[in-house]
Amino acid sequence: MGRSRLGTVPLLGASAPEDPARAGIIHLGLGAFHRAHAAVHTALAMQAEPGDWGIVGFAHRSRRVVDPMARQDGVYSVLELSEAGARADVLNVHRGLGVMAEEPQRVIAEIADPARKLLTLAVSEGGYSVSPRTGGLDVDSPALRADLDDARSENPAAPRTVIGLLAAGLTARARSGAPFAVLPCDNVSAAGRTTRRMVTEFLQLSGADEDALTFVREHVSFPDAMVDRIVPATTPATSAQVAALLGVQDDAPVRAEQFSMWVIEDDFPAGRPAWERGGAIMSSEVEKYEQVKLRILNGPHSLIAYLGALDDRPTIPAAFAEDWIAEATLALIHHENLPTIDLPADLDVNGYIEDLTHRWRNHDLGHRTAQVGSDGSMRLPQRVPTPALTHLRAGRLPAMLALTVAAWFACVVPPAGFDPGEQARAMTDPDQARLQEVAAGTTTPAAHARALLASGCLSTELAAHEEFTDLVGALLTTLVSVGPRAAAAEALTLSMKENR
Numbered sequence: 001m002g003r004s005r006l007g008t009v010p011l012l013g014a015s016a017p018e019d020p021a022r023a024g025i026i027h028l029g030l031g032a033f034h035r036a037h038a039a040v041h042t043a044l045a046m047q048a049e050p051g052d053w054g055i056v057g058f059a060h061r062s063r064r065v066v067d068p069m070a071r072q073d074g075v076y077s078v079l080e081l082s083e084a085g086a087r088a089d090v091l092n093v094h095r096g097l098g099v100m101a102e103e104p105q106r107v108i109a110e111i112a113d114p115a116r117k118l119l120t121l122a123v124s125e126g127g128y129s130v131s132p133r134t135g136g137l138d139v140d141s142p143a144l145r146a147d148l149d150d151a152r153s154e155n156p157a158a159p160r161t162v163i164g165l166l167a168a169g170l171t172a173r174a175r176s177g178a179p180f181a182v183l184p185c186d187n188v189s190a191a192g193r194t195t196r197r198m199v200t201e202f203l204q205l206s207g208a209d210e211d212a213l214t215f216v217r218e219h220v221s222f223p224d225a226m227v228d229r230i231v232p233a234t235t236p237a238t239s240a241q242v243a244a245l246l247g248v249q250d251d252a253p254v255r256a257e258q259f260s261m262w263v264i265e266d267d268f269p270a271g272r273p274a275w276e277r278g279g280a281i282m283s284s285e286v287e288k289y290e291q292v293k294l295r296i297l298n299g300p301h302s303l304i305a306y307l308g309a310l311d312d313r314p315t316i317p318a319a320f321a322e323d324w325i326a327e328a329t330l331a332l333i334h335h336e337n338l339p340t341i342d343l344p345a346d347l348d349v350n351g352y353i354e355d356l357t358h359r360w361r362n363h364d365l366g367h368r369t370a371q372v373g374s375d376g377s378m379r380l381p382q383r384v385p386t387p388a389l390t391h392l393r394a395g396r397l398p399a400m401l402a403l404t405v406a407a408w409f410a411c412v413v414p415p416a417g418f419d420p421g422e423q424a425r426a427m428t429d430p431d432q433a434r435l436q437e438v439a440a441g442t443t444t445p446a447a448h449a450r451a452l453l454a455s456g457c458l459s460t461e462l463a464a465h466e467e468f469t470d471l472v473g474a475l476l477t478t479l480v481s482v483g484p485r486a487a488a489a490e491a492l493t494l495s496m497k498e499n500r
């Protein structure tokens with residue numbers, strides 16, 4: 001694969017202008033999701049309306065994606081897997097590649113460059129440095145603290161965190177005063193406003209000068225966005241499928257479902273691609289769409305992954321094919337999450353849920369339960385506490401949300417003596433060792449759950465609700481002593497009673 005093959009393979013949307021100086025977009029977090037989502041909508045937008053919207057993309061630490069992409073001149077294919085079959089198309093929009101950890105000064109220089117008009121982020125929840133304990137900047141994190149110390153020093157060397165890089169880059173850009181937009185594309189609620197808060201807090205704590213703070217306040221926008229496309233990790237089989245369809249060897253393909261949704265708040269002071277002509281929705285109701293996504297898709301997706309893994313199901317479709325898991329998931333959606341959402345006026349929510357049940361049954365995607373269940377300590381704080389607290393404050397017990405938490409604990413921080421099985425053991429979590437330590441020495445699953453919640457891993461306010469903590473403990477007890485199906489039945493009975 002490479003630019004020389006472009007005439008012989010189907011192109012997705014339009015190519016970006018060749019000249020890297022005309023690349024208006026910087027992207028941080030060059031994972032599979034960005035390459036199958038924002039990059040695709042951008043290519044489609046440029047097909048409808050040409051513009052200087054090439055992308056300079058940076059991976060976080062690894063060269064796993066950057067090296068093969070660079071060998072292919074930034075060109076790669078998107079393998080779309082749907083009920084209609086598989087198709088592959090080629091994308092040619094990346095005009096610069098790098099690794100944040102290797103070249104932080106280059107990231108800062110790119111952000112300072114007035115030719116770049118906006119920056120997109122797909123760095124996972126952990127990339128935002130939000131403290132699960134306080135909701136503010138995560139000053140408990142050693143990497144963040146190191147960045148703050150560095151920024152306060154006489155000769156700052158190089159930030160390591162995304163927030164540190166943004167703060168340094170925007171400080172440098174303040175010198176030209178060229179307006180800019182930072183557009184987060186992660187499953188983080190109110191991601192735009194959250195990013196603004198974290199960057200501003202970082203600047204204040206690091207003693208940044210008033211000019212930088214004023215510039216960020218007045219000339220940098222942080223639009224909110226809701227992003228939705230299931231993009232499982234690329235595997236060697238992805239390259240083989242692309243080779244079979246296109247007759248070309250691609251070492252950096254991505255695979256995705258057909259469905260794709262991007263709802264964006266329209267606030268770009270230096271301009272933007274005509275994304276609304278490339279399949280995106282520009283809306284003033286993004287926050288409501290985010291709630292729909294986080295509570296109808298992501299939260300229930302986590303529940304499918306944890307129950308499925310505990311039942312030894314390797315993939316989401318294999319898990320969702322189990323009636324009892326589908327029933328528990330739909331109960332979480334309809335009884336507990338949907339009633340807490342302020343729905344956007346233009347959304348057909350029943351259609352969205354109906355579509356979703358088909359998307360979760362997409363066997364060709366083979367989204368692994370271990371992938372969806374990983375990093376729960378960063379993901380569940382976005383997915384569980386707000387709806388759970390809404391019910392608890394109204395005197396109702398959210399049993400399916402409690403089940404989600406209990407199943408997460410059983411998979412990732414199981415009580416002593418309980419083996420959650422191969423699929424759950426494959427889940428990874430940056431907070432796993434700390435959580436194991438917190439619960440060490442507890443002698444019952446109920447005490448185990450109580451210790452974990454009391455550590456503030458989800459939200460301190462939620463942990464203070466004893467009726468919730470007790471229910472998580474009871475469900476964890478059933479999970480480890482009888483099994484996930486019995487725990488799901490117990491939660492379902494309670495959820496139906498509470499929501500009658």
Ligand SMILES: NC(=O)c1ccc[n+]([C@@H]2O[C@H](COP(=O)([O-])OP(=O)(O)OC[C@H]3O[C@@H](n4cnc5c(N)ncnc54)[C@H](O)[C@@H]3O)[C@@H](O)[C@H]2O)c1
Nearest residue numbers: 029030031032033060122123124126127186187229230231
């Ligand atoms: N894959 C999906 O289906 C999907 C759908 C919607 C949203 N998303 C969002 O996109 C994110 C990335 O998903 P992906 O499929 O591309 O995963 P991926 O593993 O392919 O890529 C993750 C990217 O984030 C970077 N990253 C992770 N932690 C970071 C940190 N602390 N600081 C800086 N960079 C960090 C990684 O280096 C990598 O570039 C998800 O976490 C989610 O928020 C993914």
Ligand SMILES: O=P(O)(O)OC[C@@H](O)[C@@H](O)[C@H](O)[C@H](O)CO
Nearest residue numbers: 187227228229230231298301372
């Ligand atoms: O990627 P994560 O772990 O944040 O979430 C797992 C899935 O729920 C998520 O990737 C969805 O597939 C995606 O959010 C769909 O738009």
